[in-house]
Amino acid sequence: MTTTAPPTPRRPRALLTAALPAPGAPRLLALSWLIKTVGSGLYLTTSTLFFTRVVGLPVHQVATALTTAGIAALAGAVPLGKLADRYGPRRTYTALLAIQFATMAALAFARTFPVFAGLILVFLLAEQGSTAARGALVATAGEGAERVRLRAYLRVVTNIGITIGAAASALVIQADSKTGYMVLLWCTALTYPAAAVPLRRLRAPKPEPELAAEKSPRRGSGWQVLRDRRYAVITLICGVLSLQAQVLSFAVPLWVLEHTEAPRVLVSAMVTVNTVMVICLQIRFSRGAEDNARAAAMCRAAGLALLASCALASFTAGLSGWQAVTLLLLFAAALTLGELWLSAGSFGLSFNLAPDHMHGQYQGFFSLGRGTATALAPALIATLCLGDHPRVGWLVLGTLFAAAGVAAPWALRVRGAPGRTPGTHA
Numbered sequence: 001m002t003t004t005a006p007p008t009p010r011r012p013r014a015l016l017t018a019a020l021p022a023p024g025a026p027r028l029l030a031l032s033w034l035i036k037t038v039g040s041g042l043y044l045t046t047s048t049l050f051f052t053r054v055v056g057l058p059v060h061q062v063a064t065a066l067t068t069a070g071i072a073a074l075a076g077a078v079p080l081g082k083l084a085d086r087y088g089p090r091r092t093y094t095a096l097l098a099i100q101f102a103t104m105a106a107l108a109f110a111r112t113f114p115v116f117a118g119l120i121l122v123f124l125l126a127e128q129g130s131t132a133a134r135g136a137l138v139a140t141a142g143e144g145a146e147r148v149r150l151r152a153y154l155r156v157v158t159n160i161g162i163t164i165g166a167a168a169s170a171l172v173i174q175a176d177s178k179t180g181y182m183v184l185l186w187c188t189a190l191t192y193p194a195a196a197v198p199l200r201r202l203r204a205p206k207p208e209p210e211l212a213a214e215k216s217p218r219r220g221s222g223w224q225v226l227r228d229r230r231y232a233v234i235t236l237i238c239g240v241l242s243l244q245a246q247v248l249s250f251a252v253p254l255w256v257l258e259h260t261e262a263p264r265v266l267v268s269a270m271v272t273v274n275t276v277m278v279i280c281l282q283i284r285f286s287r288g289a290e291d292n293a294r295a296a297a298m299c300r301a302a303g304l305a306l307l308a309s310c311a312l313a314s315f316t317a318g319l320s321g322w323q324a325v326t327l328l329l330l331f332a333a334a335l336t337l338g339e340l341w342l343s344a345g346s347f348g349l350s351f352n353l354a355p356d357h358m359h360g361q362y363q364g365f366f367s368l369g370r371g372t373a374t375a376l377a378p379a380l381i382a383t384l385c386l387g388d389h390p391r392v393g394w395l396v397l398g399t400l401f402a403a404a405g406v407a408a409p410w411a412l413r414v415r416g417a418p419g420r421t422p423g424t425h426a
Contacts, residue, residue, distance in 0.1 A: 021150060021153050025142075026150045026153070028201055028202055029141060029150065029199075029202075030150075030157050032195045032196070032197075032198040033157050033158070033195070034157050034160065035191050035195040036097075036191055036192065036195040037160075037161025038161045038162075038168075039165060039187075039188045039189075039190075039191030039195075040161065040165060041163065041166040041167075041168070042165040042166075042168060042169050042188045042191075043188045044162065044165075044166070045165070045169045045170075046169050046172060046173060046181060046185075048062060049173065049181060050107075050182075050184070050185055051116065053176075053178065053181060054181050054182060055107075055110055055116060056111065061113050062116075065113070065117040066120060067375070068117070069117065069123075070374070070375055071375050072124075072125075073121065073125045073127070073128045074128065074368055074372065074375075076125045076129055077128045077132055077364035077365065077367050078132075078225065078226070078364040078368075079364075080096070080125070080132055080133070080360075080364060081133065081135075081136065081360035081361040081362070081363055081364025081365070082361040083129070084129075084133040084359075084360030085136065085357065085358055085359070085360035085361055086360075089134070089137040089140060089360060090137055092129070092133040092136075093130055093134055093137055093196075093199065094196045096126045096130040097126075097130065097192045097195055097196045098192070098193065099122065099123075099126040100123055100130070100192045101189050101192035101193050103119045103120075103123040103126065104123060104185065104189035105186065107119050107120075107123075107185065108182060108185050108189075128364075128371065129364070131364070131367045132361070133360060133363075134363075135359060135363030135366070135367075136360040138151055139351060139354075139356070139359040140359075144290040145290040147290070148286050148290045148348050148351065149283060149286060149287075151286070151347040151351070152282045152283045152285075152289075152343070152344065153283060155278065155282050155343055156278065156283065159275050159278050159279050169184060224361070225354075225358065225361045229415060230353065230411060230412070230414040230415060231353050231365065232365075233411040233414050234353060234408070234411050235365060235366050235368065236369060237299060237404045237405075237408050237411060238299065238345075238346045238349070238350075238366070238369050239368070239369025239373045240400060240404040241299065241306065241342045241346075241401060241404050242342065242346075242369065242370040242373045242374075243373045243397075243400075243401070244306055244335060244339055244342065244401070245339070245370075245373075245374070245377075246373070246374065246377030246378065247309075247377075247385075247397075248274060248332075248335060250378055250381055251381045251386065252267060252271075252332075253267050255385065255386065255390075256270075258386075259316075260316050260317065260318065260320070260324050260328070261318070261319060261320030261321070261324060262316070262320065262324040262325055263325070266324075269329070269332075270332040273329060273333060273336065274335070274336045277333070277336040277340065278340065281340055282340055282343060282344070285343075286344040286347060289344045289347055289348030290348055291348070292348065292349065292412055293409070294348070295344070295345045295346075295347075295348030295349045296408040296409040297345075297409060298342070298344045298345030299341070299346065299349070299405050299408035300405045301338075301341045301405070302337075302340075302341035302342035302345060303338070303401045303402045303405015303408075304402055304405060304406075305334050305335075306334075306338035306398060306402070306405070307398035307399065307401050307402040308334045308398075309334035309335040309337075309398070310394045310395060310397050310398030310401065311394070311395065312327050312334060313328075313331050313394045314390070314391040314392075314394035314395055314398075315391075316328055317390060317391055338401070345408065346366075350363065350366045380397075384397050385397060
């Protein structure tokens, strides 16, 4: 007599399902974002090489165009976010992806500085607007904890996508050929329309009463975010804390190579520590951020963790051997803890304190904090941490982080815009 073995549980499939966002809009958004961030990884690692070796521009012209365009593009954040409120975030985001594809593809044929600078300006304007539109799109995919968890998941996807893109570009960088850089630029451009494909299956959100009321003229309501003092303070606080991103990308390589005796490979190890921690811990750290008080407490914890990381960095000046390696790895871990808490807290506050029918303009305004920090960070960090008195500079930077973090719970008591009803109570 033959017996039939009992079916084995589909454990790998169950684990995969648990690791993915919920079916429907969250999963489609994650797929779209993965495609786009793979393109970001390709662009970030090879764009400067393309502009200098293929376009033929000197490094100082490339830096000037990127800096100027980056600052100018900040002006488009709120107006483009308002378009997402008016015409719908999916439609606006898709249109901006199309503009980014067109400008990225056109860069392949740019050979003069004015053409390059003009295309970069349009590209960064569209990128600034897509940040606001994407935030509004996330807001339509859920509420409260579900919304914050999706935003945290997208941050994990960001790290995975950029890592994939950076790894894929390694062969092209090794070959160092103009043809290779050209092909990679076209592949990057194609990720923008590819990222729009999953969005076609998203259902447009049902119009809300507030949306209908928004169509009727109301005095002063069109730019409400500009009158919301509480949101402005939170944006400033999170902007100051977001300087930490430039610490890892700008300060760490120069600090390790020029101010310590640690092995150069440690720079890659520190980036790996950061990436792995974000991928493994971001969703867990974001639990509870749908509550404003807890989200503000997360920002406070972020500031204190960043203070600890800066203090650790200050002690590594001139160190060598295992002492430098140990302290720098602890520095990377503390810096990443601050990043995790900041991301979670800013996810919650940026959504919770915005009216449900104005997420486009509010997300656009919130992006100004990080955008301004990105523009100012190189000069500030170079002066404080890489200047004549780096040990004191690190402590000053850490104190700035701590002060901003401690101010976050207080900022919730600042009065918001008159007559404004946030999506979640403060």
